[in-house]
Amino acid sequence: MARVKLELPDSFPFRTELSVGIGHINYGGHLGNDSALTLVHEVRLRFLQSLGLTELDIGGLGMILTDAVLIFKSEVFWGETLVAEVASTEFNKYGCDLFYRFRKQADNRDALHAKTGILFFDYTIRKPASVPVEFLSALGMQETPT
Numbered sequence: 001m002a003r004v005k006l007e008l009p010d011s012f013p014f015r016t017e018l019s020v021g022i023g024h025i026n027y028g029g030h031l032g033n034d035s036a037l038t039l040v041h042e043v044r045l046r047f048l049q050s051l052g053l054t055e056l057d058i059g060g061l062g063m064i065l066t067d068a069v070l071i072f073k074s075e076v077f078w079g080e081t082l083v084a085e086v087a088s089t090e091f092n093k094y095g096c097d098l099f100y101r102f103r104k105q106a107d108n109r110d111a112l113h114a115k116t117g118i119l120f121f122d123y124t125i126r127k128p129a130s131v132p133v134e135f136l137s138a139l140g141m142q143e144t145p146t
Contacts, residue, residue: 004069004071006069006071006099006113006114006115008087008099008101008113009087009089009099011087012085012086012087012099012101013086013087014046014047014050014085014086014087015083015084015085015086016043016046016047016083016084017081017082017083017084017105018039018042018043018081018082018084018102019079019080019081019082020076020077020078020079020080020081020082021078022078023035024038024039024076024078025077025078029077030075030076030077031072031075031076031077031111031112033070033072036070036072036112036114037068037070037114039082039084039102039112040068040070040100040114040116043084043086043100043102044086044098044100044116047086047098048063051135051138051139052138053134053135053138056123058120058132058134058135059132059133059134059135060122060132061120061121061122061123061129061132062120062121062122062123063118063119063120063121064118064119064120064121065116065117065118065119066095066116066117066118066119067115067116067117068114068115068116068117069114069115069116070112070113070114071112071113071114072111072112073109073110073111073112073113074104074109074110074111075111076102076104076111076112080104080105080106081104081105081106082102082103082104082105082111082112083102083103083104083105083108084100084101084102085100085101085102085103086098086099086100087099088139091131092131093130093131094119094120094128094129094130094131095117095118095119095120095128095131096118096131097115097116097117097118098115098116098118099113099114099115100112100113100114100115100116101113102114120132120135
C-alpha cells in the first residue's frame with residue numbers, strides 16, 4: 001500500500017501549546033483523526049491571530065481549506081500537552097500551503113505532521129481571489145513568491 005509522504009519545511013516561525021482533552025480521544029484510547037484535524041484548525045486560528053488576522057477577514061477576503069493531509073507519527077493520549085508549529089510555503093496566485101508539526105511536550109517526540117491547502121476567497125462574489133497583500137505583509141513578504 002502506498003503511503004502519503006509529507007516533507008516538512010526546515011523552519012516553523014509560529015509556535016503554540018495545546019492540551020489534549022478527553023473529547024479528542026477516540027474509542028481506541030488515543031487522539032482520533034477527526035480530532036487531529038480539529039487541533040490543526042485551532043492552531044491555524046492561533047497562527048492567524050498572531051498575525052492580527054482571522055479566517056474571514058484577511059484584507060477583506062476569507063480563507064478556504066482546499067485539502068488536508070494528516071500523518072500520525074506517534075499515539076497521543078488524554079492530558080498530554082502538544083507543542084504545535086506552523087509554517088507557510090508553496091505560494092501560488094490564489095493561496096499557499098500551511099504545514100504543521102505537533103510534538104509531545106514531555107519528550108519532544110513528533111506526534112503529528114499535517115498540511116492544509118489554503119485558497120483565498122472573496123465571499124461577496126463567491127470566487128477565488130489573489131493572495132492578499134495584508135497576508136504577505138503580516139508574514140514579512142513583499143510579494144507572492146513564484
